[in-house]
Amino acid sequence: MNLNNKHVTIIGAGVAGLTAACCLADWDIHVSVLEKTPFPGGHAIQLTCKATDTCVKCGACIAEVKLSGAIRKPNVHIFTGTQMESISGQGPYRVHYRSHSPLVNADRCNGCGICFKKCPVPGTILQGQAPRVGPYVAIRRDLCRYFDNAACTLCRDSCPQGAIHFSNEATAGELKADAVLVATGFSPYNPAAKPYGYGLFQNVITSLDAERVLRDHYLMKRPTDGRTAQRIAFIQCVGSRDAKSGHLWCSKICCGSSLRMARLIQSRQENAEISFFYIDVQTFGKNFHSFYKEAQENIKMIRAIPGDIINTKMDELQVIYFDPDTHSSRDAIFDLVVLSVGLMPSAGNARMAGELGWPLDTQGFMPPRSSPNQPVPKGVFTIGTATGPMSIAESVSSAEQTAFEIIHFLGER
Ligand SMILES: Cc1cc2nc3c(=O)[nH]c(=O)nc-3n(C[C@H](O)[C@H](O)[C@H](O)COP(=O)(O)OP(=O)(O)OC[C@H]3O[C@@H](n4cnc5c(N)ncnc54)[C@H](O)[C@@H]3O)c2cc1C
Structure with a gap:
């Protein structure tokens, strides 16, 4: 043919x-x-x-x-x-x-990272995770201050390769x-509407944010003070299986992805204490059962979806939930909360x-x-x-x- x-x-x-x-x-x-x-x-x-x-x-x-x-x-x-x-x-x-x-000339950029340090708006300059493909640096027009008021040219001025040029x-x-x-x-669910303080409390992050933190810092660092988080909560089904938002579907990948991330953190941070709030765990995939069994032995599994999160005066996160075992309202304190956001159209x-x-x-x-x-x-x-x-x-x-x-x-x- x-x-x-x-x-x-x-x-x-x-x-x-x-x-x-x-x-x-x-x-x-x-x-x-x-x-x-x-x-x-x-x-x-x-x-x-x-x-x-x-x-x-x-x-x-x-x-x-x-x-x-x-x-x-x-x-x-x-x-x-x-x-x-x-x-x-x-x-x-x-x-x-x-x-x-593109605002960054790929032939000139050597991936030195100086532009990241100079940029005043975190998340504006992106580094592609593709070492086999070469340095892949890009600037988001929607966040870049140059396109706001044409005032900021810090990254362009500091680039030793002259790889950045602004053009709309x-x-x-x-x-x-x-x-x-x-x-x-898909679009990841935006959890701003949930009572978890996303967008208000910097130490409440989404699972996609958590991926970036681990990639960039190796350890699970807190956005507010850069400390390594020891007490970490994962909250599952944020935006999925959620009648209130009209999203009744299971996003399928979140349980596996979050549990793997939790075990990765524990392998890098020996003292990390991880709690996993869930409705039920979707154990898809080959060999996931044996992985899950081992995860259960090391992670505190709590079959409840929290109702509220409060940022304390000590800059900790107080998670309030209904304990199905004692049939009473309980709370627990964390350094960081990761919201496992669902996959939306x-x-x-x-x-x-x-x-x-x-x-x-x-x-x-x-x-x-x-x-x-x-x-x-x-x-x-x-x-x-x-x-x-x-x-x-x-x-x-x-x-x-x-x-x-x-x-x-x-x-x-
Ligand atoms: C936090 C998180 C963790 C995950 N962890 C895992 C995991 O551990 N294992 C796993 O198997 N899966 C995981 N997933 C799921 C995985 O990300 C998806 O299965 C995969 O990305 C799907 O690929 P895709 O190409 O269908 O969609 P996408 O990755 O969404 O790619 C679609 C592309 O289309 C582009 N696009 C959209 N609209 C337009 C348009 N109008 N014009 C031009 N371009 C457009 C987008 O910019 C995007 O680049 C995770 C997802 C999330 C959110």
């Missing part, structure tokens, strides 16, 4: 989009991947490896493997800082996009696509679905074309967590399977 005159546009360069890009490229198909953020790799590239003395099969390393694979394929072109604007045609399609040029120019472009693949992933799903004519499910995800009665546009496909919560391994497998459906579709055409 000769497919070297075929073009596929993938929207989203997370682990699912990158996996599909590699599979399609192996069949000589020309692949364009549009990624709205400055980095390819999606959420998975932001995760930290949870291996202790052995691999615990968290899957975090898969994203980097897929990213370095996709970058090396000559027929895969990744457009970062790029959003799909609209789509026209009935197949083949024309995909119209708008692209911001956007270019528009168009791609021909014989097939379009939606791999726009990607913020742009409704717009994307409207543009493509793809029906959303009742939860707001874009389900795969599994139902024969479901009318979906020909040549449009969906994969990964754009379709619903799933792990990295499941996202990879959905991408591989769908890539073969696309190859079959293009071959027939």
